[in-house]
Amino acid sequence: MNTQVSITHRDYSLTGPESKRAVTTGLAAAEWYHTDVPRKVMKDLMKRRDGPPMRDTALWVALHILFAAGGIYFWGSWIAVPFWLAYGVLYGSACDSRWHECGHGTAFRTRWMNDVVYHIASFQVVRNPVNWRWSHVRHHTDTIIVGRDPEIAWMHPIKLGAKALAYVGILDVWGGVKTLIRNAAGQLSEDEKSYIPETAWPRAIFWARVHVAIYAATLLATLALLAGGAGWAAAIPFLLIGGPRIYGCWHMIMTGLLQHGGLAEDVLDHRLNSRTLYLNPISRWIYWNMNYHVEHHMFPMVPYYALPKLHETIKHDLPAPNTSIWDAYREMFAAVMRQRQEPGYALVKDLPPTAKPYQPHLHASVPERDA
Amino acid sequence: MPWIDACAADDIEEEDLIRWDHGGKTYVIVHGVDGNFYCTAGLCTHEEVHLEDGLVMDYEVECPKHNALFDYRTGVAKREPACVNLQTFEVKREAGRIQVMVP
Numbered sequence: 114m115n116t117q118v119s120i121t122h123r124d125y126s127l128t129g130p131e132s133k134r135a136v137t138t139g140l141a142a143a144e145w146y147h148t149d150v151p152r153k154v155m156k157d158l159m160k161r162r163d164g165p166p167m168r169d170t171a172l173w174v175a176l177h178i179l180f181a182a183g184g185i186y187f188w189g190s191w192i193a194v195p196f197w198l199a200y201g202v203l204y205g206s207a208c209d210s211r212w213h214e215c216g217h218g219t220a221f222r223t224r225w226m227n228d229v230v231y232h233i234a235s236f237q238v239v240r241n242p243v244n245w246r247w248s249h250v251r252h253h254t255d256t257i258i259v260g261r262d263p264e265i266a267w268m269h270p271i272k273l274g275a276k277a278l279a280y281v282g283i284l285d286v287w288g289g290v291k292t293l294i295r296n297a298a299g300q301l302s303e304d305e306k307s308y309i310p311e312t313a314w315p316r317a318i319f320w321a322r323v324h325v326a327i328y329a330a331t332l333l334a335t336l337a338l339l340a341g342g343a344g345w346a347a348a349i350p351f352l353l354i355g356g357p358r359i360y361g362c363w364h365m366i367m368t369g370l371l372q373h374g375g376l377a378e379d380v381l382d383h384r385l386n387s388r389t390l391y392l393n394p395i396s397r398w399i400y401w402n403m404n405y406h407v408e409h410h411m412f413p414m415v416p417y418y419a420l421p422k423l424h425e426t427i428k429h430d431l432p433a434p435n436t437s438i439w440d441a442y443r444e445m446f447a448a449v450m451r452q453r454q455e456p457g458y459a460l461v462k463d464l465p466p467t468a469k470p471y472q473p474h475l476h477a478s479v480p481e482r483d484a
Numbered sequence: 485m486p487w488i489d490a491c492a493a494d495d496i497e498e499e500d501l502i503r504w505d506h507g508g509k510t511y512v513i514v515h516g517v518d519g520n521f522y523c524t525a526g527l528c529t530h531e532e533v534h535l536e537d538g539l540v541m542d543y544e545v546e547c548p549k550h551n552a553l554f555d556y557r558t559g560v561a562k563r564e565p566a567c568v569n570l571q572t573f574e575v576k577r578e579a580g581r582i583q584v585m586v587p
């Protein structure tokens with residue numbers, strides 16, 4: 114079943130006319146569809162534990178050390194390359210899921226552990242930890258609502274070249290570093306001011322300064338090594354800090370683009386704008402189970418280690434998951450290519466007979482947009 | 485303000501909460517980990533989502549929408565995105581019933 118949902122050339126800024134329209138049409142801070150789950154079951158799913166995230170974090174840290182040590186030890190030989198590639202993914206991709214889950218505060222039961230991992234991961238992913246905490250709050254209030262959600266990855270019209278470039282995070286890192294420098298200089302943009310409360314602005318500036326200082330120290334270390342005649346080995350500080358967000362982010366982009374790609378904007382049912390897919394165990398570990406994305410958006414209180422169980426609990430009410438990364442990309446790209454030709458198109462997946470139908474009345478007050 | 489009979493103590497499991505509506509207002513009544521009962525305003529101070537689907541953990545209740553935390557004994561907002569405290573109300577337990585002092 115493919116039906117038309119309004120998507121066209123849009124203004125994605127958070128202070129423009131689309132933003133006002135989302136508010137006046139009732140799409141902002143609206144009531145969303147949720148699958149019914151008995152309270153007892155949900156309580157069990159929401160339970161926080163320290164064990165699984167401590168195990169995963171210990172492994173994450175140990176692998177950072179192991180792969181970095183291998184990369185440095187074998188420096189100058191081709192054997193170093195796989196070590197750096199693996200280090201890059203641990204740093205430049207796994208950071209995103211740690212940033213995300215700890216930002217929600219759902220990974221660890223112990224709060225300070227969430228906060229520590231959140232700050233480390235925010236640094237690795239080149240995001241101001243204050244700005245992005247608030248932007249993600251908005252992403253959950255107004256998921257893929259144009260003019261409201263600051264985290265829309267697929268903006269129309271879609272620029273495929275920019276999407277392909279995202280796999281080597283240069284543009285993203287450049288944008289992130291520019292934002293950090295601007296924030297460190299004490300400036301917040303109008304968009305940032307629209308979703309970060311004024312009381313948090315000084316903290317946003319403080320953390321930007323901390324991040325910029327660490328990058329400056331890394332640059333100094335590189336220059337010092339160069340001046341000391343280290344030659345190519347002068348690249349090591351950069352390969353360790355900052356660089357992996359460029360050469361190791363591909364897994365984060367590969368999985369992240371699937372979250373909402375090809376699906377609908379301006380709807381109030383996560384089954385219409387988010388994608389769940391089955392993943393191999395390594396990718397799931399890197400991604401902390403965010404492949405269960407519909408489930409996460411419907412119930413953001415459920416920690417990542419309980420998402421597979423949540424999926425089993427509510428899958429009767431969700432579209433069938435994509436069976437692999439390949440299957441999901443095939444589906445998403447077909448939809449994206451059609452969206453490039455046909456503004457107004459979005460993929461609407463079939464629901465199983467056991468599911469409650471989509472609830473178009475929830476977002477039906479939205480007027481048709483001009484093509 | 486009179487004491488209002490709200491529910492039976494057995495209606496709420498320990499470390500859980502229920503929604504309670506009265507006089508056109510909405511509240512949650514929490515059965516705390518210490519065995520005592522507490523009552524707070526029902527809507528999160530961030531974006532007014534009801535706390536009835538929230539998680540009670542130790543002495544905190546977590547909002548189901550963006551995971552803000554409140555101390556249900558005092559109403560104090562302990563984690564962003566909530567920046568404003570929850571209103572709290574006096575509660576007493578009498579003959580297996582929970583009574584709340586609300587306006």
Ligand code: FES
Binds near residue numbers: 533550
């Ligand atoms: S509505 Fe409660 S945290 Fe946002």
